[in-house]
Amino acid sequence: MKSVLGRSLPLRLCSLLLLLVFSAGFLSGQASLIIRAGTLHVGDGRILKDAFIVVEAGKITLVGPGYQAKKDSEILDFRDKVIVPGFIAAAAQMAVVGQANEEGSEVTPGMNLLYSINPRAADFERAWKSGVTAVFLAPGNRNVFSGTGTILKTRGRTPQDMLVRNQVQLKVTLGREPGQGNTPPRPAAFDLSIRRPQNRMGVVYLIRNELTKLQNKSGAPDSELTADEVLLRGVLQGKIPLRIRARAYLDIETAFRLMDEFGFRWVLEDGVEAWKYLDELKKRNVPVIYGPVYNLRGRPDFDRESDTYVGRTPLLLAEKGITFALKSSGENSVGRLREEAIFAVELGLAKDRALRALTLDAAKILGVEDRLGSIQAGKDADLLVFEGDPFEPSSRLVRVVMNGVVLDPQK
Amino acid sequence: MRIKRGFSRCGAWALALFICLPLLAQPQLVAVKAKKIYTATGGIVENGVILIQDGKILNVGSGLEIPWNATTIDHGKKVVIPGLVEAHAARGYDAANETNPLTPFVTVRDSIDTSHDDFKTALKSGVTAIHIMPGNATILGGLGSVLKTVGLVVEDMLLIPDSGMKISVVGTPSQTRMGVMAQLRRYFNETKDYMEKPDAAAGERMVSTPGSFRSSERVKYEAVADLFRGRYRAFVYCESPSDLRRACDLGKKYGYDSVFILGPECYKAADFIAANKLKVILDPELVYFERDPLTEETKRIDIARVFHEKGVVFALQSNPLEIHSRSLLYQAMQAMAGSLNAEEALQAVTIEPARLLGADEIVGSLEKGKLAHFAVLDDEPFKVSTKVEFVYIDGKPVYERDKDEELKKLMEGKLIK
Numbered sequence: 074m075k076s077v078l079g080r081s082l083p084l085r086l087c088s089l090l091l092l093l094v095f096s097a098g099f100l101s102g103q104a105s106l107i108i109r110a111g112t113l114h115v116g117d118g119r120i121l122k123d124a125f126i127v128v129e130a131g132k133i134t135l136v137g138p139g140y141q142a143k144k145d146s147e148i149l150d151f152r153d154k155v156i157v158p159g160f161i162a163a164a165a166q167m168a169v170v171g172q173a174n175e176e177g178s179e180v181t182p183g184m185n186l187l188y189s190i191n192p193r194a195a196d197f198e199r200a201w202k203s204g205v206t207a208v209f210l211a212p213g214n215r216n217v218f219s220g221t222g223t224i225l226k227t228r229g230r231t232p233q234d235m236l237v238r239n240q241v242q243l244k245v246t247l248g249r250e251p252g253q254g255n256t257p258p259r260p261a262a263f264d265l266s267i268r269r270p271q272n273r274m275g276v277v278y279l280i281r282n283e284l285t286k287l288q289n290k291s292g293a294p295d296s297e298l299t300a301d302e303v304l305l306r307g308v309l310q311g312k313i314p315l316r317i318r319a320r321a322y323l324d325i326e327t328a329f330r331l332m333d334e335f336g337f338r339w340v341l342e343d344g345v346e347a348w349k350y351l352d353e354l355k356k357r358n359v360p361v362i363y364g365p366v367y368n369l370r371g372r373p374d375f376d377r378e379s380d381t382y383v384g385r386t387p388l389l390l391a392e393k394g395i396t397f398a399l400k401s402s403g404e405n406s407v408g409r410l411r412e413e414a415i416f417a418v419e420l421g422l423a424k425d426r427a428l429r430a431l432t433l434d435a436a437k438i439l440g441v442e443d444r445l446g447s448i449q450a451g452k453d454a455d456l457l458v459f460e461g462d463p464f465e466p467s468s469r470l471v472r473v474v475m476n477g478v479v480l481d482p483q484k
Numbered sequence: 485m486r487i488k489r490g491f492s493r494c495g496a497w498a499l500a501l502f503i504c505l506p507l508l509a510q511p512q513l514v515a516v517k518a519k520k521i522y523t524a525t526g527g528i529v530e531n532g533v534i535l536i537q538d539g540k541i542l543n544v545g546s547g548l549e550i551p552w553n554a555t556t557i558d559h560g561k562k563v564v565i566p567g568l569v570e571a572h573a574a575r576g577y578d579a580a581n582e583t584n585p586l587t588p589f590v591t592v593r594d595s596i597d598t599s600h601d602d603f604k605t606a607l608k609s610g611v612t613a614i615h616i617m618p619g620n621a622t623i624l625g626g627l628g629s630v631l632k633t634v635g636l637v638v639e640d641m642l643l644i645p646d647s648g649m650k651i652s653v654v655g656t657p658s659q660t661r662m663g664v665m666a667q668l669r670r671y672f673n674e675t676k677d678y679m680e681k682p683d684a685a686a687g688e689r690m691v692s693t694p695g696s697f698r699s700s701e702r703v704k705y706e707a708v709a710d711l712f713r714g715r716y717r718a719f720v721y722c723e724s725p726s727d728l729r730r731a732c733d734l735g736k737k738y739g740y741d742s743v744f745i746l747g748p749e750c751y752k753a754a755d756f757i758a759a760n761k762l763k764v765i766l767d768p769e770l771v772y773f774e775r776d777p778l779t780e781e782t783k784r785i786d787i788a789r790v791f792h793e794k795g796v797v798f799a800l801q802s803n804p805l806e807i808h809s810r811s812l813l814y815q816a817m818q819a820m821a822g823s824l825n826a827e828e829a830l831q832a833v834t835i836e837p838a839r840l841l842g843a844d845e846i847v848g849s850l851e852k853g854k855l856a857h858f859a860v861l862d863d864e865p866f867k868v869s870t871k872v873e874f875v876y877i878d879g880k881p882v883y884e885r886d887k888d889e890e891l892k893k894l895m896e897g898k899l900i901k
Contacts, residue, residue, distance in 0.1 A: 193780050195773065195775045195780075195782040198773070198781070198782035199773045199782055199784075202773070202782070202784040203771075203784075365807070366807075367807035367810065401807075405773070408771075408773075409807055409808055412807045412808050413807065415868055416807060416810075418868060418869070419868050419869065460821075464868065465817065465867060465868055466814055466817035466818050466820075466821060466868060467817040467818070467820035467821050467866055468821060469786075469821040469822075482784055483784060483786065484783065484784070
């Protein structure tokens with residue numbers, strides 16, 4: 074009797090302990106992460122003081138003041154810090170293995186950059202350690218139609234892991250770049266390697282040609298079209314917006330003209346001389362991804378007066394009520410998004426407007442405001458914890474939360 | 485009698501003249517009032533006055549008595565900081581580097597373009613002294629100068645004509661580091677040999693005025709000889725910790741004093757720098773991302789923070805071409821994010837660079853006897869919205885934001901409809 078009891082008691086205790094350990098593990102797995110914020114910028118312009126964010130399974134489930142924390146919940150106390158949504162780079166070029174353009178043709182709408190992305194690229198780490206938690210990547214500027222863009226989180230093991238949405242906008246480049254270097258050094262005989270557009274006219278010709286071909290096939294069912302053509306039909310039907318990279322005023326005008334002809338939706342990228350068409354952009358409801366704000370001087374195609382306006386354009390866009398995001402450009406530049414915004418603030422842009430340009434408005438332009446861009450229930454738990462005002466260079470970014478995972482960017 | 489009378493008349497005139505002369509030659513006194521004066525070395529003076537005589541600071545303090553004959557300038561609601569000192573700049577001219585890698589005998593004074601935009605940009609951001617040097621790509625680059633940021637010709641702007649010798653121990657595209665070191669040693673040894681010759685020891689120290697050179701040998705060695713004689717310091721560009729160590733040893737061996745211009749990777753040598761109390765200027769890129777080739781992890785390094793934690797005192801430099809290092813005040817703000825307090829951050833762009841340049845007797849802080857170089861701000865210095873409203877050099881207002889036509893165009897440009 075004794076011996077049986079003696080054996081069974083420790084056994085029972087053991088099993089009880091095991092159960093406790095398991096259930097505790099189970100609970101902590103399920104338990105929500107609660108973040109307390111001294112100042113919380115929701116992203117839509119609202120600022121909450123001493124608010125709580127409840128995160129479950131990588132998603133925000135509750136945001137509000139004065140939350141009664143459950144005992145088993147993990148609480149991160151940032152009562153003296155400022156929390157903002159993760160920044161979104163609405164345009165970037167990085168992390169591509171090999172070339173960013175398929176140069177086999179100038180018209181490659183079916184290209185998808187997702188297949189060329191290196192998830193281990195240093196750029197991604199650079200991005201999230203600077204506060205950029207999501208990024209829009211599209212093929213380069215060498216083609217007229219260069220392919221569709223992809224929205225990725227900046228941290229993950231595989232591109233699939235990081236994927237937010239695929240085939241988002243179809244990239245078109247206007248201006249010099251698709252034609253640059255295509256002119257043969259001397260008039261050669263028939264040469265297959267010569268690429269088509271050699272100047273601005275050539276670029277516009279190719280766009281018009283492709284879209285007209287599709288218009289003429291409007292009776293044909295999708296099953297008779299190539300993948301490229303299906304995509305272009307999506308553009309004509311307004312399902313897929315064009316992402317038009319246009320810098321000089323004549324390229325922006327070209328885009329307006331094409332819009333009149335074909336009636337597509339579009340987003341203006343770069344828009345160095347967008348300051349000349351503020352009314353038109355507003356009237357046509359065209360969002361702008363503007364940048365870089367700093368140092369755009371001395372490009373040959375621009376009006377001399379543009380020097381005066383480049384830094385101020387974000388402010389002018391804001392005053393007009395045009396939806397805009399910001400971009401940085403150049404090598405290793407994705408982490409400089411906050412700096413671009415700080416510079417715009419230095420030149421007069423309101424801080425709340427600058428924040429929206431990096432968060433909610435960027436998400437809206439990309440069509441992912443259901444998942445990203447603000448700290449609201451139902452969205453991804455991507456947030457940044459700053460020691461102070463995020464638009465003061467002296468405030469340090471102390472924590473980055475991505476999909477509910479809390480990370481230290483200073484390591 | 486006559487003589488006596490004449491004598492007394494003479495005496496009266498002499499007496500009158502004696503009394504009046506000092507009045508006639510009364511120096512120009514200026515008193516600048518401000519809400520807050522950051523002195524950089526003596527803390528903050530609230531509701532202070534800067535008394536200036538002939539372009540030099542006579543006194544700084546609160547509640548100073550303003551002499552009756554002083555011109556008072558009232559910046560009563562504004563904040564004053566010392567004129568910022570740019571510790572190292574490869575700008576203000578058309579090209580930074582000579583094609584020949586060994587050109588210690590050249591001086592930037594000959595190539596500085598006083599009307600260059602770089603001076604205006606510097607002045608507008610509160611910089612009153614700028615140290616212009618040859619670029620980082622030449623082994624023995626030549627002599628630099630410390631200049632005011634305003635002037636019609638170089639001679640008007642000079643604060644220190646020969647501020648130091650620019651040296652780079654980093655390899656060039658056509659040369660490895662071992663080649664660079666061999667060339668440096670050979671040049672230095674040749675210079676030592678030259679210095680032992682009897683006529684060289686009595687050398688005229690006219691390095692940079694070509695007319696004074698007597699022989700080709702003098703042209704070749706005198707500039708480095710002056711470095712060895714301690715007339716100026718070497719400013720050595722080092723990219724990596726091993727560059728730093730080599731440059732340090734070279735300086736010890738040949739007995740000259742060095743200031744090290746660090747590349748971002750030199751943060752790894754922070755302990756070495758702290759232990760040897762090296763004089764350092766940090767890279768303009770204050771946030772450095774470093775990739776580990778094995779783990780493929782990218783670390784974020786706040787360089788100012790690393791050095792500050794090790795107790796290294798440093799000077800900051802800016803690079804207006806890049807958004808993330810566009811001005812000295814911006815650099816100071818970034819250094820604050822790297823845990824410096826406001827006073828330390830201000831010192832890193834004022835007195836500390838002045839010390840490295842050997843100019844701390846004349847600029848770098850608001851103290852008795854120094855040149856009256858300062859900037860008047862509309863708010864606290866380390867806020868991004870703060871504007872530089874006035875800049876004073878030698879006690880005179882040389883920049884006024886309200887009268888800056890270029891800026892006006894930028895800020896208030898009307899849209900074309």
